[in-house]
Amino acid sequence: MTNEKPSERGLRPSAHNTATTTNAGTPITSDDFSVQQGKQGYIGLHDVGLVDKLAHFDRERIPERVVHAKGAGAFGEFEVTEDVSAYTCADFLQPGKKTPVLARFSVVAGEKGSADTVRDPRGFALKFYTEEGNYDMVGNNTPIFFIRDAIKFPDFIHSQKRTPDTDLQDWNMRWDFWTLATESAHQVAWLFGDRGIPSTYREMDGFSSHAFQWINEKGERFWVKYHFKTDLGNGYLPQDEADRLAGVDPEYHRRDLYQAIKDGNYPTWTLKMQIMPEDEAEKYKVNPFDITKTWSQKDYPLIPVGKLTLNEIPKNFHVQVEQAAFSPSNLVRGVGFSPDKMLLGRVFAYPDTQRHRLGGNFEQLPPNRPLANVNNYSHQGAAAMEFSEPTVPTYVPNSYDGPRADAEKSPGDWGRWEPHGDEPYRGDPYPHPEDDDFSQAHVLVREVMSEEERDRLVSNVVGTLGEVEEPILSRVFDYWRKIDEEVGNRMEKDFKDSLK
Numbered sequence: 001m002t003n004e005k006p007s008e009r010g011l012r013p014s015a016h017n018t019a020t021t022t023n024a025g026t027p028i029t030s031d032d033f034s035v036q037q038g039k040q041g042y043i044g045l046h047d048v049g050l051v052d053k054l055a056h057f058d059r060e061r062i063p064e065r066v067v068h069a070k071g072a073g074a075f076g077e078f079e080v081t082e083d084v085s086a087y088t089c090a091d092f093l094q095p096g097k098k099t100p101v102l103a104r105f106s107v108v109a110g111e112k113g114s115a116d117t118v119r120d121p122r123g124f125a126l127k128f129y130t131e132e133g134n135y136d137m138v139g140n141n142t143p144i145f146f147i148r149d150a151i152k153f154p155d156f157i158h159s160q161k162r163t164p165d166t167d168l169q170d171w172n173m174r175w176d177f178w179t180l181a182t183e184s185a186h187q188v189a190w191l192f193g194d195r196g197i198p199s200t201y202r203e204m205d206g207f208s209s210h211a212f213q214w215i216n217e218k219g220e221r222f223w224v225k226y227h228f229k230t231d232l233g234n235g236y237l238p239q240d241e242a243d244r245l246a247g248v249d250p251e252y253h254r255r256d257l258y259q260a261i262k263d264g265n266y267p268t269w270t271l272k273m274q275i276m277p278e279d280e281a282e283k284y285k286v287n288p289f290d291i292t293k294t295w296s297q298k299d300y301p302l303i304p305v306g307k308l309t310l311n312e313i314p315k316n317f318h319v320q321v322e323q324a325a326f327s328p329s330n331l332v333r334g335v336g337f338s339p340d341k342m343l344l345g346r347v348f349a350y351p352d353t354q355r356h357r358l359g360g361n362f363e364q365l366p367p368n369r370p371l372a373n374v375n376n377y378s379h380q381g382a383a384a385m386e387f388s389e390p391t392v393p394t395y396v397p398n399s400y401d402g403p404r405a406d407a408e409k410s411p412g413d414w415g416r417w418e419p420h421g422d423e424p425y426r427g428d429p430y431p432h433p434e435d436d437d438f439s440q441a442h443v444l445v446r447e448v449m450s451e452e453e454r455d456r457l458v459s460n461v462v463g464t465l466g467e468v469e470e471p472i473l474s475r476v477f478d479y480w481r482k483i484d485e486e487v488g489n490r491m492e493k494d495f496k497d498s499l500k
């Protein structure tokens, strides 16, 4: 795949009729020469056009995302095609409703310039610009995750990133973490299967991964999981092809997405939900709020809701995608959180990292600005752009008709559930019969994957073990034997054979 030519991207050769200006709008004297005192003299700080240009350039980069730094975004629409009003009163989920959406797909561990086709989960983040405020679903292309408690998140990410001394990525670190934090087994088994490297962003599913709450007009609550099923079917890249593409076209997935949309091949996904009545959670065979577990689709079949279509590429990547800030804390009435400890950690961490990356007024940037009115008492701060009429007070309570909170219109308590006791508690939640770390990974490897996919899984894992040392190496084989004995034994044999 090559870049489109400039003319295909809408650029036209022409005479330059527009005068270049400073960022304050003043026309400048020259694009080519800074001003000097005489032909070899010093350049002057009073050359405002020069200083303005260099100073802005010095500040072009913003901190990249700590995770999910490399990504691609596109705009589109979500249309509700079914009636799920029995489960949620969220306005944007009512029959026939259409809502503008921004989607961003990403790779987790690599930096902003890293290759698209590495083995890694993919971010699947959606911002719904609803009439009741922005609603973000910040999910992945997998329904599960490596850990179940946010307290481990920084450690997990450090193990996936780079060594402190040489700044190299390191499989030894990754396997060390995974084999010690064995709740990773399900996600790791997924990662080394075919879906660990999607063929394109268009051919992968998206999941909320976390359980959320839906609340209907009567106040009845349901636990739900979102599945955005690609209408193209899931596709994958074999490891050798992914490695080749990482060299010849590190932007492969981004380019594919933009080219498809430009060609009018709009990618679409069907949203399907798993819906669990509130009182079934305690009795379910696994803890339904543990993000390392799936709810079997045989127990909770997928219920169709609507269609997501992406039909517009960004006009400016930095403004509309790099500055997009997604957060699972963005909820609307009719949706609530669940007692998933990863989710509750992310509800804090996402807006926190956006404040660091983009500043305290990041919600005023174009991709984050809600279509709904913002009425509150936040004001000032760096780069403030929006402001209320001077007749609106900056404090509450007030006597001047300023906005007042309205519980009826809000997500209320942002989800409500039984805390099971008042004492401080650290540990796994109350037990469910199948709450172990390996059973679902086993089902995936033995029952869902085909024989050929299992062969590729073994080879994908063995290919990462060259730099792994004892005792971690033995732990890797034991970990895989706990997932599936035959697969673990085969990995050990194939690895040892490869050393002969």
Ligand code: NDP
Binding pocket: 143, 190, 193, 194, 195, 234, 294, 295, 296, 297, 298, 440, 441, 443, 444, 448, 449, 453
């Ligand atoms: P089902 O037989 O109802 O579903 C199997 C699921 O596995 C389908 O969604 C299928 O997606 C997906 N799948 C197929 N190949 C792969 C692969 N290589 N990697 C990951 N997923 C794949 O079974 P259950 O719901 O009872 O779940 C059985 C196992 O399937 C689970 O342990 C879990 O590992 C995996 N799974 C479960 C999901 C869930 O939410 N219940 C979702 C995805 C996977 P498709 O229909 O697109 O082929």
